[in-house]
Amino acid sequence: MTVTATRSPAGSRAGGxxxxxxxxxxxxxxPRQAVPFLLPALLVLSALVLYPLxxxxxxxxxxxxxxxxxxVSNYVNLFTDPRTLTAFKNxxxxxxxxxxxxxxxxxxxxxxxxxxxxxxxxxxxxxxxMAISLFASxxxxxxxxxxxxxxxxxxxxxxxxxxxxxxxxxYPGARPRDGQPFTPAEEGFTSTKTFAPxxxxxxxxxxxQPGQIPKEASPASQPSSDARExxxxxxxxxxxxxxxxxxxxxxxxxPGLVVEAVRDGQVVGRTTTGNDGRFTxxxxxxxxxxxxxxxxxxxxxxxxxTWLGPSLITPVIISSWIWIMTxxxxxxxxxxxxxxxxxxxxxxxVDGATEWQVFKRxxxxxxxxxxxxxxxxLVINVLKIFELVFVIAPGSxxxxxxxxxxxxxxxxxxxGGDQGVGSALAVxxxxxxxxAMLFNIRRFRREQS
Amino acid sequence: xxxxxxTAALVAAIATLTACGGGGTTAGGxxxxxxxxxxxxxxxxxxxDEQLRFEQVLSAFKEKTGAEVRYTPAGDELPxxxxxxxxxxxxxxxxxxxxxxxVEQLAKAGSLKPLSADxxxxxxxxxxxVWKKLGTFExxxxxxxxxxxxxxxxxxSEKAFGQVGAEPPKTWEDFLKVGxxxxxxxQAAVSVGGADGWTLTDWFENVYLRTAGPExxxxxxxxxxxxxxxxxxxxxxxxxxxxxxxxxxxxxxxGALQTEFPKSxxxxxxxxxxxxxxxxxxxxxxxxxxxxxxxxxxxAKFFKFPSIGGSKDAVVAGGDVAVQLKDDEATNELMxxxxxxxxxxxxxxxxxxxxxxxxxxEDNYPDDVTRELAKQLVDAGDNVRFDMSDxxxxxxxxxxxxxxxxxxxxxxxxxxDIDGTLQRLESEAAKAYQK
Numbered sequence: 001m002t003v004t005a006t007r008s009p010a011g012s013r014a015g016g017x018x019x020x021x022x023x024x025x026x027x028x029x030x031p032r033q034a035v036p037f038l039l040p041a042l043l044v045l046s047a048l049v050l051y052p053l054x055x056x057x058x059x060x061x062x063x064x065x066x067x068x069x070x071x072v073s074n075y076v077n078l079f080t081d082p083r084t085l086t087a088f089k090n091x092x093x094x095x096x097x098x099x100x101x102x103x104x105x106x107x108x109x110x111x112x113x114x115x116x117x118x119x120x121x122x123x124x125x126x127x128x129x130m131a132i133s134l135f136a137s138x139x140x141x142x143x144x145x146x147x148x149x150x151x152x153x154x155x156x157x158x159x160x161x162x163x164x165x166x167x168x169x170x171y172p173g174a175r176p177r178d179g180q181p182f183t184p185a186e187e188g189f190t191s192t193k194t195f196a197p198x199x200x201x202x203x204x205x206x207x208x209q210p211g212q213i214p215k216e217a218s219p220a221s222q223p224s225s226d227a228r229e230x231x232x233x234x235x236x237x238x239x240x241x242x243x244x245x246x247x248x249x250x251x252x253x254x255p256g257l258v259v260e261a262v263r264d265g266q267v268v269g270r271t272t273t274g275n276d277g278r279f280t281x282x283x284x285x286x287x288x289x290x291x292x293x294x295x296x297x298x299x300x301x302x303x304x305x306t307w308l309g310p311s312l313i314t315p316v317i318i319s320s321w322i323w324i325m326t327x328x329x330x331x332x333x334x335x336x337x338x339x340x341x342x343x344x345x346x347x348x349x350v351d352g353a354t355e356w357q358v359f360k361r362x363x364x365x366x367x368x369x370x371x372x373x374x375x376x377x378l379v380i381n382v383l384k385i386f387e388l389v390f391v392i393a394p395g396s397x398x399x400x401x402x403x404x405x406x407x408x409x410x411x412x413x414x415x416g417g418d419q420g421v422g423s424a425l426a427v428x429x430x431x432x433x434x435x436a437m438l439f440n441i442r443r444f445r446r447e448q449s
Numbered sequence: 450x451x452x453x454x455x456t457a458a459l460v461a462a463i464a465t466l467t468a469c470g471g472g473g474t475t476a477g478g479x480x481x482x483x484x485x486x487x488x489x490x491x492x493x494x495x496x497x498d499e500q501l502r503f504e505q506v507l508s509a510f511k512e513k514t515g516a517e518v519r520y521t522p523a524g525d526e527l528p529x530x531x532x533x534x535x536x537x538x539x540x541x542x543x544x545x546x547x548x549x550x551x552v553e554q555l556a557k558a559g560s561l562k563p564l565s566a567d568x569x570x571x572x573x574x575x576x577x578x579v580w581k582k583l584g585t586f587e588x589x590x591x592x593x594x595x596x597x598x599x600x601x602x603x604x605x606s607e608k609a610f611g612q613v614g615a616e617p618p619k620t621w622e623d624f625l626k627v628g629x630x631x632x633x634x635x636q637a638a639v640s641v642g643g644a645d646g647w648t649l650t651d652w653f654e655n656v657y658l659r660t661a662g663p664e665x666x667x668x669x670x671x672x673x674x675x676x677x678x679x680x681x682x683x684x685x686x687x688x689x690x691x692x693x694x695x696x697x698x699x700x701x702x703x704g705a706l707q708t709e710f711p712k713s714x715x716x717x718x719x720x721x722x723x724x725x726x727x728x729x730x731x732x733x734x735x736x737x738x739x740x741x742x743x744x745x746x747x748x749a750k751f752f753k754f755p756s757i758g759g760s761k762d763a764v765v766a767g768g769d770v771a772v773q774l775k776d777d778e779a780t781n782e783l784m785x786x787x788x789x790x791x792x793x794x795x796x797x798x799x800x801x802x803x804x805x806x807x808x809x810x811e812d813n814y815p816d817d818v819t820r821e822l823a824k825q826l827v828d829a830g831d832n833v834r835f836d837m838s839d840x841x842x843x844x845x846x847x848x849x850x851x852x853x854x855x856x857x858x859x860x861x862x863x864x865x866d867i868d869g870t871l872q873r874l875e876s877e878a879a880k881a882y883q884k
Contacts, residue, residue: 395644395850
């Protein structure tokens, strides 16, 4: 900024009367004398910023080896590659959602913490995530969103809350052995045959760990048939050397399992198996009945959501970025807040405005320049997001979570290493960031003048 | 000018010295320390325990010849380190490289020295022909395979098998049958580490090597046949028999895609166990030891990847190949040493090492598990094939979330979509190989 500030007045004067200025009346403002002072900075700037920028632009028109000019084919390649398009799409989601949410949260927290006693301590805590490297934060959130409720805290909470409202089933995952006359239906496993009182039905189940059957279970045995009753046995048909579908030695009954007798679609009897797995429907009128085991017996335990799966991955990564950046927004907005003239707020309050009206009509408008700067800075930050996506997304969903900066890195330095296409991506990324940068620079300049 | 003279004098002096040394040893009855005073630099990937063990191998070389050997570990950055040093004009004498593609690249660029006839003789003598072929580029032998990995092992929980009285299956049908029996006990048959793409390429390679045979394997590795070939379809269909049954795979396809490789091992051998078997290379053993309480050889055992449709013993392998970047006497001697069984024996006794060298006696390996792993590798003879994804261009066979990795991950998510997977594999391969 100093560059432009010194140059423009000097330049205008030079244009006004060059001949007159053979001897500069104000030596400190001469452009010629400024040059030696600016030279080191210019050199560094051009070596570290200008040269790479121009080189990337040139490089983006050459093929992977860097020796053949290929025109815009790298750019065509870029806009037809589905991976890059996914990255574009994700970047749009990021830019639309993330900076706005962070600025909003920052504003809310800054205003709310302004009045409390320990405001600084509170803001310090919220600012702390900024002190952790993005990479480390990524690893933290990778664990937070882990699918296994024993590891991922989010799923642990989800499962905990869910289980408050519904009891776990006694035999999750168990099912009748394949080939037995039962079919899975919405109401539960239903027999394909019908049974009349007087029969003894055997129902072998599998898909459950023998060690997890309740302790009180005793070895299963076939009930004797009784002409007045419909009887049966439900047992876990799993044992070493046991025959499929047969009651073998050592196979135990499954107690506490609900069995229903169904006739014409109506449940007419409901019973629970005993310790030996037997069940009895004592008073059924003669006729044919379908047997049914309701799904409440077998429902799999709720395991939470697959946060790191293809559909939720981008929101999940955005949430972790919000956690990190909110502190940044709070700090800036709080600084802006303390600069607001108190008398404006007081005047509004004296005039009878409610706190909400003060916030909406006075605080926010006065803060808007700061909010805008924070927002634009965040937009720039979001466009170059890289580490979080790289760390949090498992390999299997990296494509779905892809963003431009990550895609650029993968294309240029990852496998294959096509730095032509990589440079093209870098140029596109630069073009996307440029408007935000220009906007910020303009603001700074206006504030200075 | 004067400096040149000094150098010349030095060279002459060294030449005389070595000549004297050589003469001395012959006179002294060949105690073999003919290379005292010379230094050889070796670069490899091994660090930590592996470095200590490899350094023991090198000190055995020093004892034998008197030459000093300096080992520099470069870790996973080895390709970069090596290429930089070659370009900078200061290559090490010997490098141990895990990527055949890099060896080929260096050989073509003329950075490697072809191995001497002595070394070639040793390689031919002590290894199955396939290992020599793997080290040969454009008719010249450049590499000695010193350390190998056996990537055709299925590790199982003894307890889970005991619950159903299952025996380690020999054929794919038995494998599925055992799997289904295990499912009856409420566990999944296998845990697949699908979040990492490389585990899936290893699955595919093992199945493909058995359903399509070694010749097709070689062709596919070079992309001489397209990925839409019927042989690839057959392999995917075979895989779909396992992956397509959500009961057999822990968590189904979607669950497997959230499981990283170490987690897949813990799923089998940790508490509570979720599956009975996990497929991967010999290094599963070290994951078991570091992450679970299970004991390798007692609670955790392995069997070789089952035969499919009567296929012969075949092993998908990985390995570190020693290449020579300088041509002097000490380097030649070291290559000879690495090609001989003597070098492998030293590390074999220390554990954590398999050698493709068939003349390392079995009892040099410290335990039954390692002995069996080494035996399978040697027994497979010429049916050993190098990991195909490591032979392919990295854009296809080695990129997170792209190429073969992603295509197989999508296939794991939806094993019914064989046509789509074939198309995707072929289009990705075409792009990667053409470059």
